[in-house]
Amino acid sequence: MRADARKNYDHLLAVAQKVLQEQGADVSMRDIARQADVGVGTLYRHFPTREALLETLLRSSFDDLAAKAAALENDAAADEALVAWLADIIGFTHEHRGILAPMMSAIEDPDSALHDACVRLKAAGASLLRRAQSAGLARADLDGAELFDLIAALAWLREQPAHAARSERLFSIVRDTILRVDR
Amino acid sequence: MRADARKNYDHLLAVAQKVLQEQGADVSMRDIARQADVGVGTLYRHFPTREALLETLLRSSFDDLAAKAAALENDAAADEALVAWLADIIGFTHEHRGILAPMMSAIEDPDSALHDACVRLKAAGASLLRRAQSAGLARADLDGAELFDLIAALAWLREQPAHAARSERLFSIVRDTILRVDR
DNA sequence: TTGATATCCGGAACGGCGTTCCGTATATTT
DNA sequence: AAATATACGGAACGCCGTTCCGGATATCAA
Numbered sequence: 001m002r003a004d005a006r007k008n009y010d011h012l013l014a015v016a017q018k019v020l021q022e023q024g025a026d027v028s029m030r031d032i033a034r035q036a037d038v039g040v041g042t043l044y045r046h047f048p049t050r051e052a053l054l055e056t057l058l059r060s061s062f063d064d065l066a067a068k069a070a071a072l073e074n075d076a077a078a079d080e081a082l083v084a085w086l087a088d089i090i091g092f093t094h095e096h097r098g099i100l101a102p103m104m105s106a107i108e109d110p111d112s113a114l115h116d117a118c119v120r121l122k123a124a125g126a127s128l129l130r131r132a133q134s135a136g137l138a139r140a141d142l143d144g145a146e147l148f149d150l151i152a153a154l155a156w157l158r159e160q161p162a163h164a165a166r167s168e169r170l171f172s173i174v175r176d177t178i179l180r181v182d183r
Numbered sequence: 184m185r186a187d188a189r190k191n192y193d194h195l196l197a198v199a200q201k202v203l204q205e206q207g208a209d210v211s212m213r214d215i216a217r218q219a220d221v222g223v224g225t226l227y228r229h230f231p232t233r234e235a236l237l238e239t240l241l242r243s244s245f246d247d248l249a250a251k252a253a254a255l256e257n258d259a260a261a262d263e264a265l266v267a268w269l270a271d272i273i274g275f276t277h278e279h280r281g282i283l284a285p286m287m288s289a290i291e292d293p294d295s296a297l298h299d300a301c302v303r304l305k306a307a308g309a310s311l312l313r314r315a316q317s318a319g320l321a322r323a324d325l326d327g328a329e330l331f332d333l334i335a336a337l338a339w340l341r342e343q344p345a346h347a348a349r350s351e352r353l354f355s356i357v358r359d360t361i362l363r364v365d366r
Numbered sequence: 367t368t369g370a371t372a373t374c375c376g377g378a379a380c381g382g383c384g385t386t387c388c389g390t391a392t393a394t395t396t
Numbered sequence: 397a398a399a400t401a402t403a404c405g406g407a408a409c410g411c412c413g414t415t416c417c418g419g420a421t422a423t424c425a426a
Contacts, residue, residue, distance in 0.1 A: 002373055002422060028412060039376035044414070108345045142356070149346050149353055153336035162291045163332050170332055173325075177360045185393055185402055211383060222405035227385070 009046050012036050017057055025054060025098030051102055055113040058096065062117040065089060069124035079137035079179050082128040086151060086178075089121060090171065093155040100155050122148045132179070139180050150174055192229050195219050200240055208237060208281030234285055238296040241279065245300040248272060252307035262320035262362050265311045269334060269361075272304060273354065276338040283338050305331045315362070322363050333357055 001009070015036040019027055029050065033043040047053035068088055075081035093100050106114035107122070126144025133140050154174060157163045163170075184192070198219040202210055212233065216226040230236035251271055255264035276283050289297035290305070309327025316323050337357060340346045346353075 004422065005374060008375085029414085030412070040414085041377070041416080042375055045374075050413090104343055104345060146349055146353060146356070149340055149349055150356075152343070152346075153340050153353075156339050157332055157336050160287050160335070162287060163335075166329055166332055170329060173329070173333075173360065177356065180363075187393070188403055191403085212385085213383070216405095223385085224387080224406070225404060228403070233384090 005046075008036075008038060008042055012038065012043060012046055013057065016053055020054075020057065020096070020098075025050075025096060025102065049113060051106060051113040054099065054102060055117065058099070058117070061092060061096075062120065065092060066120055066124055069128060072128060073131065077137075078128070078132040078135040082125075082132045082138060083175050083179070085125065085128055086154075086175070087171070089125070089151060090155050090158060094158050097159065100152065100159060104152060125151065129178075136181060138178055142178065147178070150178070188229075191219075191221060191225055195221065195226060195229055196239065199236060203237075203240065203279070203281075208233075208279055208285065232296060234289060234296040237282065237285060238300065241282070241300070244275060244279075245303065248275060249303055249307055252311060255311060256314065260320075261311070261315040261318040265308075265315045265321060266358050266362070268308065268311055269337075269358070270354070272308070272334060273338050273341060277341050280342065283335065283342060287335060308334065312361075319364060321361055322365070325361065330361070333361070 012032070016032050019032050019035050023031070029043055030040055032053075033040040036043070043053075047056065065085075065088060069085050072081035072085050075084075093103075102112075103114055103118050106112035107118040109115060122144060125147050129138060129142065129144060129147050132138035133142075154171060157170060158167050195215070199215050202215050202218050206214070212226055213223055215236075216223040219226070226236075230239065248268075248271060252268050255268050258264035258267075276286075285295075286297055286301050289295035290301040292298060305327060308330050312321060312325065312327060312330050315321035316325075337354060340353060341350050
């Protein structure tokens with residue numbers, strides 16, 4: 001990569017990080033380019049799709065979430081481990097406003113730059129769920145896909161201004177539902 | 184209203200109904216005008232916002248939902264009544280793809296043409312919930328706002344292609360959560 | 367140092383969007 | 397038939413995502 005290209009690439013990443021954080025993941029590509037004092041062509045050359053940009057920006061966060069999940073696999077309390085990770089991932093989507101929509105399309109599109117990250121998250125959740133189920137700490141009639149749906153739904157709710165106040169409340173309701181073991 | 188205006192109004196409504204059903208509630212206003220062989224100005228004159236158009240189109244559906252709720256108030260089984268109505272409203276949002284987003288903003292915006300309809304739905308759900316709670320058939324630690332959130336989340340999930348297959352499954356999970364009475 | 371060349375940049379261009387506005391046409395009333 | 401009120405169409409404005417290419421710039425070879 002040519003030196004000027006590298007510089008632009010790094011600069012774009014830095015600016016995009018700030019702008020995304022301020023405006024949400026659905027800012028216009030033009031805005032990002034403008035804020036970086038760069039032509040829109042330059043932005044698209046380095047990141048051919050919005051998802052490619054998001055993937056690059058969030059890779060470390062995704063890695064963190066995966067690492068956290070792996071660490072929690074060894075946590076003594078399988079139920080608390082699962083719940084803690086759920087809270088993490090919902091916090092993540094909330095922290096990165098607007099990321100949910102691209103993730104939901106990415107999970108269905110193997111060509112999306114975000115596809116792998118989503119699949120990894122889903123698998124990590126499924127694994128934590130299975131462990132909790134094996135320990136008899138989570139309801140048995142739930143699979144990874146369903147868990148992912150529940151997480152996504154909670155994350156979506158959290159993006160709705162009208163719902164903000166009830167965020168923790170609904171999380172705890174869903175938590176109880178997941179952990180409830182019929183006895 | 185002038186005769187030609189009335190004609191256009193009716194025609195627009197008919198065309199919009201068809202187009203919305205085919206393309207979802209987020210079709211471009213231009214498309215609607217085009218399909219109706221009408222200038223875009225004419226569409227906007229009759230329906231100054233997309234929400235105004237949606238409200239007019241769906242008014243009868245909203246009324247039906249309200250009437251259904253009222254009828255269910257007299258149903259012997261308060262729990263089944265609540266669940267039946269939940270299924271109805273989720274079916275409604277699914278039938279009218281794309282209606283959820285405008286509804287979620289409308290509920291926070293008293294000036295939206297959809298605001299009243301949303302408030303009525305929320306109130307109807309809350310009422311059915313209270314009745315089930317009084318009968319000891321629904322968990323007591325849930326209020327109307329939270330119920331509305333749960334419905335919205337399920338409706339949102341149902342709009343996600345990736346989730347389609349698990350639609351009924353998750354509905355029944357949430358149903359159990361709502362109806363579960365700690366004993 | 368000086369070409370030559372590969373690479374990269376900026377921004378115009380295309381088609382689409384929501385929305386506003388107004389000159390023109392049509393219906394209604396006098 | 398003339399006057400008036402009303403409604404119509406679509407151009408215009410400023411946004412958007414995305415593509416494309418002429419010109420600028422960095423790198424490399426001589």
